[in-house]
Amino acid sequence: MLKKIEHVGIQVRDLDRSIKFYTEVLGLTLRQRVQLNETTELAFMTMGEGTSEIELIRKTTEYTYAKESIVHHLGFTVDDLAGMLERLRKHGVELIHQQPLPLERLSVRIAFFWGPDGEKLELVER
Numbered sequence: 001m002l003k004k005i006e007h008v009g010i011q012v013r014d015l016d017r018s019i020k021f022y023t024e025v026l027g028l029t030l031r032q033r034v035q036l037n038e039t040t041e042l043a044f045m046t047m048g049e050g051t052s053e054i055e056l057i058r059k060t061t062e063y064t065y066a067k068e069s070i071v072h073h074l075g076f077t078v079d080d081l082a083g084m085l086e087r088l089r090k091h092g093v094e095l096i097h098q099q100p101l102p103l104e105r106l107s108v109r110i111a112f113f114w115g116p117d118g119e120k121l122e123l124v125e126r
Contacts, residue, residue: 073120081125
């Protein structure tokens, strides 16, 4: 039986740029950065209590990047959606939703935005 999501892997073009985005803009912590082999470097980002991670993957071949980027979006729980949207604006992040979007059937408000490699990211306020 599954216990939890261990991590979500996101293929990125520039690992330094992505680490900066996920730490400075979103407030995650870099737990580990490792050169796995001659073509792959990884960075493990944690949030909150560190029970789930985002694994940023940098491979040196464009072919691999184009073939393996198949994550639709990654969602983050937040307490203050409007405040987080303002933070993203201050960092020049491209927002898909300028204002929180209420989803009454799910009892949440959401907003989507783009990460530095075009990854679709979501904020969820319960």
